[in-house]
Amino acid sequence: MQLYKNQPLKVHNSLTGKKELFQPINEGHIGMYVCGPTVYSNVHLGNCRTFMSFDMIFRYFKHLGYKVRYVRNITDAGHLENDADEGEDKIAKKAKLEQIEPMEVVQRYTVDFHNTLQKFNLLPPSIEPTATGHIIEQIEIIKEILEKGYAYEVNGSVYFDVEKFNETHEYGKLSGRKLEDMIANTRELTAQSEKKNPQDFALWKKADTHHIMRWPSPWGDGFPGWHLECTAMSTKYLGDTFDIHGGGMDLKFPHHECEIAQAEASNDQSPVNYWLHANMLTLNGKKMSKSTGNNIYPNEIFSGENGILSKAYTPAVVRFFMMQAHYTSILDLSDEALQASEKGYLRLMEALSTADQLSTGPKSDFDVEAWRQKCYDAMNDDFNTPILISHLFDAVKHINLIKEGMESISENDKTVLISTMRAFVHEVLGIEHQSEAKDDSQALNGVLELLIELRNQARANKDFATSDKIRDQLITLGIQLKDNKEGTSYSIK
RNA sequence: GGCAUCGUGGCCGAGUGGCUAGGCACAGCUCUGCAAAAGCUUGUACAGCGGUUCGAAUCCGCUCGAUGCCUCCA
Incomplete structure (x- = not known):
């Protein structure tokens, strides 16, 4: 019997703002899509937190016995840098700057992305599709949306007609916005655009003569709009409606809102049952962001070479630190917090190895079965890893007490205790024992x-x-x- | 300005109508040659002001403050 059958799971659905009982479309199977990175520079730690949160979710689903198809894309084209007319995508810009091919940029930072996530012990997704590999699919969706009348072409570019869409659908339902409010708020500026309304967004952008990333299309040479790739790839691999769509909180609007609009416009069904959003990692109380410079790169943490932290921390410690906060809460990174986590982490790892050597007795002084279920209850409550960890420390305490001879444990309970600890620490939380001087x-x-x-x-x-x-x-x-x-x-x- | 989220003990961070999460730090004790490690014990915190309630940190209102989104961002 699969675990998921007796472990009812609740997830916080951003679409409804409520915790809901999770029920997949096909029993025992889950389709999950998470917006991946744009590979035009190294991943920063904030990116990593989001992917780590969904890695934990992916791991827990697998632990429960679900068969999961986890799709996380690589955006290697198409994100517009500026508004409308001067639109240029980041990768092309970077390539021009460094005088290399756009695909060299993509390659370099894709490799960095994979290396970093591997250090953090993230499992690879089932499919990692790229935007450039799905240009045809994107063009097909644009055609469908045009046919349905929710888009219009201007000078070789195609825009999504938000106002038209909103007449029959609800644009803004995910982020809690109303189109009227948005229109009222943007009356100033944004004139001389090709767009009918400032809220409209590009499905296809015409490439000017010196634009390097370009593809032929029915509307001339150009490149796809940045919301479209996710619609194309998620529906291609997971179907018109799938179970879970995840991403960072900052993508809720407009990116995810536009994804919903595109999917509903092209095939008239809501694409996603459960929207999950991971919250931001802040540094010194401010959001980490490549553009503002308020960020720290993972390698700077592992090496200790940064102007922010007093020492180096291993990826496992950083992962443990992140798992001590709920994925929907803002988490602030600081040296003090990392130090505290490092100590807690070491204590947990230590207990894990002493657990093996515990001698057993005729009875147990602590209810291992009840404890085990508490661990599941924590995870079943919207993946509450901080609570799970508090229960793990409860076990640490008992392990140490047994070791000191102040409590005892039966052979059977010891087996359950160890396997449960291992399952949650390694399999679900993805935390391994990493020490610097280990191999010799x-x-x-x-x-x-x-x-x-x-x-x-x-x-x-x-x-x-x-x-x-x-x-x-x-x-x-x-x-x-x-x-x-x-x-x-x-x-x- | 609009929308959203949040404000918890020295720090980090859960919880959410009555039943002290947890980690780290601090202090005392046990252990020790002294320590460390480990264990035990102690901390009555929930931004402010009103309201609802037998009872609120938890619900409602207001005020103040913070953050995110509204332009690319995980």
Whole structure:
């Protein structure tokens, strides 16, 4: 029996603003689309948070036994830089700036994107389609929308007619906006545009003579509008209506609003049942953004080379830090917060390895089954990872108590405890034990055994100068000696 | 200006009508040659002002403040 059958899951649906019981269109199967990055520069940490949140969601679905088709696109064309007429896409601009091919830009930053996500232990999506690989599909959708009368062509560009669409549909339902309000608010400026209304958005843009990224179309050479690719790729791989669409909060309007409009205009059905939005990561209380310069790159955190943090943090620590906040909450990154997370992370990892060595008794002093269900309850409540983690720490406490001989656990409960801990920490949260000085374990282990023996001899001889020297020197190397009743062990940070 | 979200103890961060989330830091205790690690114990916080209620941090209103979107952004 699949887990999902007895673990009812609630998700916060941005479309209704409510937590709803999640029910996939096809039992046991989930189609999920998440807006991926535009690959015109390195991913910053804020991007990573969003993808990490959906990675956790993807992982939990899989853990529950669902078969998930997870589509996350790569935007390698089409995002307009400026308004209307001077429209130029970011990738073309960057390519011109660096005097290289647009596809070189795309390649470089796609590789960076994959490398970074891999460090953060993100699972690859099932399909990672590119915008440039789906130009034909996008053109087809434009044709459909034109046929239905929700778009118009001007000088080789095609625009979506928002006002017309709004007569029969509800533009703004996702972001809680009303078209009348928007019109009332934009009366100033924005004249001399090709668009009938400022709210209209491009489905296809004419490429001027020196525009490098261009494709032929029924309306002349040009390139697709930036909302269209997601409609094309999501419906192609997941169907006209699919279960989940995710993305960053900042994409809610206009991007996702436009996706809904395009899909409804072309095939008259609401494309998505559950819209999920991940909230922003802030730095010094401000949103991280490439354009304002308020950002930090993942590699700067891993290396410690940045002007913001006091030290380096491993990807696992950063991931744990992010998992300690709910995905729908704004999270502020700071050195203090990362330090606190690092300690908590180490304690959790430590408990995970001591759990294996726990000796068992005839009965358990703690209700492992009830605890296990609490972990599921937390995740079933809109993927509440902070609560899950609080329960994991509850288990940490018991593990340590059992180790100290103050509580006991039965063989069976121990097995459940360990497998549940592992499942949630590794499988669902995607947190692995990463330590910097790990790989040379064989030799290092022997050396440490020797040092521990020498130290204990010194202690026996009351030569504390020597024993303390060994202990203190090791701690500066990140190796912690731990004296228990059974002897001395160590852990590497 | 419009729309939206939010304001929780020293810090981070859950929760949401009555039943002290959790992490980190701090303090005391146990352990220790001294420590560290680990364990135990302690913290009555919910922006302000009104209102609803037997009861609100949690619901409603207002005020103040923050953030996001309204132009490309995860």
